Amino acid sequence: MKPILRISDLSTRFFTKSGQVNAVESLSMSIDDGEVFGIVGESGSGKSVTARSLIRLIESPGKITAGKIEYRNAEVADEIEDSNPEAVDGDYVDLAALPEDVVRSLRGPSFSMIFQDPESSFNPTLTVGEQIAEAVEVQRRASSNPRSVKSRTSSSAYSLRSYAYGTIMPNRSYVSSESKDRAVELLQQVGIPDPEERVDEYPHEYSGGMLQRAMIAQALAGEPDILVADEPTTALDVTIQAQVLNLLRDIQEETGMTILLITHNLGVIARMCDRVGVMYAGEIVERGTLSNIFDEAVHPYTKGLLGSIPDIGSAGGRLQPIEGNVPSLMDEEMGNRCYFADRCPKAMKTCLEKPADLSVDGAKEHEVQCVLAKEEYDESDALDPGQFEGEDS
Amino acid sequence: MSLKDTLRSAQPESSGPLVEVRNLEKHFYDNDNIIDRLLGNGPVSIRAVDGISFNIHRGETLGLVGESGCGKSTTGETVLRLQEATDGSVQFRGDRVFEMNGDDLSEFRRNAQVVFQDPYTSLDPRVPVGQTVREALDIHNIGTKTERNERVRDLLERVGLSEDQFDRYPSEFSGGQRQRIGIARALALNPDFLVLDEPTSALDVSVQAQILNLLADLQEEFELTYLLISHDLSVIRHICDRVAVMYLGEIAEIADVDTLFESPKHPYTKALLESVPRAETAERDRDIETLQGDVPSPRNPPSGCRFRTRCPEVISPNSMDIDQHVYRELMHFRELVENEEISVHKIAQDAGISESATELDSREQKAFVETVKDEVLDIELPSSHESTVNDAIAHLVDEEWERAATELRSEYESICETSNPQLTDDEQPVACHLYK
Numbered sequence A: 001m002k003p004i005l006r007i008s009d010l011s012t013r014f015f016t017k018s019g020q021v022n023a024v025e026s027l028s029m030s031i032d033d034g035e036v037f038g039i040v041g042e043s044g045s046g047k048s049v050t051a052r053s054l055i056r057l058i059e060s061p062g063k064i065t066a067g068k069i070e071y072r073n074a075e076v077a078d079e080i081e082d083s084n085p086e087a088v089d090g091d092y093v094d095l096a097a098l099p100e101d102v103v104r105s106l107r108g109p110s111f112s113m114i115f116q117d118p119e120s121s122f123n124p125t126l127t128v129g130e131q132i133a134e135a136v137e138v139q140r141r142a143s144s145n146p147r148s149v150k151s152r153t154s155s156s157a158y159s160l161r162s163y164a165y166g167t168i169m170p171n172r173s174y175v176s177s178e179s180k181d182r183a184v185e186l187l188q189q190v191g192i193p194d195p196e197e198r199v200d201e202y203p204h205e206y207s208g209g210m211l212q213r214a215m216i217a218q219a220l221a222g223e224p225d226i227l228v229a230d231e232p233t234t235a236l237d238v239t240i241q242a243q244v245l246n247l248l249r250d251i252q253e254e255t256g257m258t259i260l261l262i263t264h265n266l267g268v269i270a271r272m273c274d275r276v277g278v279m280y281a282g283e284i285v286e287r288g289t290l291s292n293i294f295d296e297a298v299h300p301y302t303k304g305l306l307g308s309i310p311d312i313g314s315a316g317g318r319l320q321p322i323e324g325n326v327p328s329l330m331d332e333e334m335g336n337r338c339y340f341a342d343r344c345p346k347a348m349k350t351c352l353e354k355p356a357d358l359s360v361d362g363a364k365e366h367e368v369q370c371v372l373a374k375e376e377y378d379e380s381d382a383l384d385p386g387q388f389e390g391e392d393s
Numbered sequence B: 001m002s003l004k005d006t007l008r009s010a011q012p013e014s015s016g017p018l019v020e021v022r023n024l025e026k027h028f029y030d031n032d033n034i035i036d037r038l039l040g041n042g043p044v045s046i047r048a049v050d051g052i053s054f055n056i057h058r059g060e061t062l063g064l065v066g067e068s069g070c071g072k073s074t075t076g077e078t079v080l081r082l083q084e085a086t087d088g089s090v091q092f093r094g095d096r097v098f099e100m101n102g103d104d105l106s107e108f109r110r111n112a113q114v115v116f117q118d119p120y121t122s123l124d125p126r127v128p129v130g131q132t133v134r135e136a137l138d139i140h141n142i143g144t145k146t147e148r149n150e151r152v153r154d155l156l157e158r159v160g161l162s163e164d165q166f167d168r169y170p171s172e173f174s175g176g177q178r179q180r181i182g183i184a185r186a187l188a189l190n191p192d193f194l195v196l197d198e199p200t201s202a203l204d205v206s207v208q209a210q211i212l213n214l215l216a217d218l219q220e221e222f223e224l225t226y227l228l229i230s231h232d233l234s235v236i237r238h239i240c241d242r243v244a245v246m247y248l249g250e251i252a253e254i255a256d257v258d259t260l261f262e263s264p265k266h267p268y269t270k271a272l273l274e275s276v277p278r279a280e281t282a283e284r285d286r287d288i289e290t291l292q293g294d295v296p297s298p299r300n301p302p303s304g305c306r307f308r309t310r311c312p313e314v315i316s317p318n319s320m321d322i323d324q325h326v327y328r329e330l331m332h333f334r335e336l337v338e339n340e341e342i343s344v345h346k347i348a349q350d351a352g353i354s355e356s357a358t359e360l361d362s363r364e365q366k367a368f369v370e371t372v373k374d375e376v377l378d379i380e381l382p383s384s385h386e387s388t389v390n391d392a393i394a395h396l397v398d399e400e401w402e403r404a405a406t407e408l409r410s411e412y413e414s415i416c417e418t419s420n421p422q423l424t425d426d427e428q429p430v431a432c433h434l435y436k
């Protein structure tokens, strides 16, 4: 089957006062329908920017500067063909080639996103139920007439907050009793106790874990094809995290929804995902199934990450940290070499040339962006550890 | 004598624990709420730490683990007297910390230091880092200025920075480097005891590993004793010798680290360990029995055992013949009745009872009871328990909450509600009625 999402050579850059930041660098991958794909990385790896690029939540001074984000949906392709023929290729629509307002109109029915911090996606002055019901209405209108959604949400202000609020009209009542009933149903589905009462409460009356569930309910309201979950459990306590992960698993199983999960936590990846991409300095450096990554890792960065986690199964011992720090991603500092070379214990002279990017279509296989994928480590060829001195502190 | 030796000529060694905490309490009073003030309500007490006792032995690392709001950070700050305790005592080398003043107190402050979680906010952005590290030496007026600067350079090297970074500002450092600076600052006075409050929680995992290794090295080199506060069970397992698990201001269980992770006793410890997702392929297929509900508010903690509202092992009354799962669900149902958290009107509607009906006939009554059981209780009740529960639910028709609650209570009340279990006095102290 053809993938539901096909990303090729995506680059997202931020043009800041102090220079150009290459947050996502020529990234390619594809995700199958119904798959849970995880992206794992540390801060500054570009994992969140990747997720936000998909649904065009990149704020100025950020910009997608290259690449395609192709989403497979015959109906949407059909609808969009007239106004934006250049973005359509068969069943696929290239989101990167669409105007912002059209991408925004796909939020809800095609994509939804959940975040680490549910407070930012709820308007504190409206009840939780009103906000979920509004998301239900957006879905209804979108499925009857996509253009109406477009015109209603074409404000120019653009932030995470306005993404959330953008789908919500600031009026204090339910549009229809059906949408309220659906809101109750959704709250029930995500395990909110006593949803008939809770639907009328305000966000601050919910605990953190419950608000996270409510955000998931809101994201489900549009019955999206793809759920983008950006660190969905990072702010939660571990017993609540376990509840929310189980909930996401159940929902995925019931609905067959595709999930793109972004996290720094390899345990969460292992619990949730079919396949994983490991990101470093704006690139996916290794990609494969869970066992490819956890049991057969090749890339020294992946190995380093795994070696850094203290093992809950045994005490003591020394951890194997990755020395040094994450690079700055400033364009002029990046050079054209393997971005991990300054921290890599296996760096060789050949690493001063950039290893080839991962492919889009080889996506099913275990792929590694590192010379070690093709040749053995040769100590006599090792890079002088002083090579990068002075490059960073 | 070098400055280092001056600092080292510390105290005569005595035997016994380095730190002894007894019945420590820290309550906050919260009446900042305008509505409370308008209504003239008295302050609400929040029992952040509610009567805990433990020892920390010389050279060991004791871990305090628990979820947010369990009181672990408040415990650390109160032990150091950075917050004033409400009650209880802390002894440091046998001296009562809360009664110290003058020289004693200043001596204690030299010997007991803290490293905070957030390396971004805990350093003053306008002060060069060398000066930050030196500050304690300046305050305690130790050595000459040259000696102090030399000691600071030494410390910077020791924590993995370089001495020529003395004059740099915090903004020039990464998160991990700032945490190293925070550690150097804590070490300046050559303390015996460090409280590490979530020292790696703000760091990426590769950098966290560097800091954990550093802490282990420093402990060995300087014979330090640590109180490590963390929510991360993997970190706890990795560096602690003994661990205390906290829940809602109390200690649920204390044990040495292997015992705690390999044979936990307290149902909360078990649940906590089970909840952590592991970075291994088998994780996908692991069956995780998650805890129900949220942590209750410390303003209004449950009676008896504080964990009872979520405990999967809550104890049924003596000699009651009931499946644990059914009993657990009944307890949860009782909780809803006690808190009047069932939407009676919605249920009446679902049961097909018209809104104008004043008196229900027996058919409607029955429909109501069945609907409650269906929508709220959601388990098959064994016939032996059916009539009690049905009778109680029937009171809800008239919204007689109290009556329903009382009837259920008289039948199903658990020892876990009526009595707060105390820590057992044995090798693996645990506060749970299952262990006596």
Ligand code: SF4
Residues within 6 Å of the ligand: A299, A300, A301, A338, A339, A340, A341, A342, A344, A345, A346, A347, A348, A351, A355, A369, A370, A371, A372
């Ligand atoms: S390409 Fe070279 S430097 Fe980069 S990760 Fe592979 S071995 Fe290390």
Ligand code: SF4
Residues within 6 Å of the ligand: B266, B267, B268, B305, B306, B307, B308, B309, B311, B312, B313, B314, B315, B416, B421, B431, B432, B433, B434
């Ligand atoms: S005392 Fe009762 S409620 Fe508390 S942990 Fe033990 S069994 Fe559970």
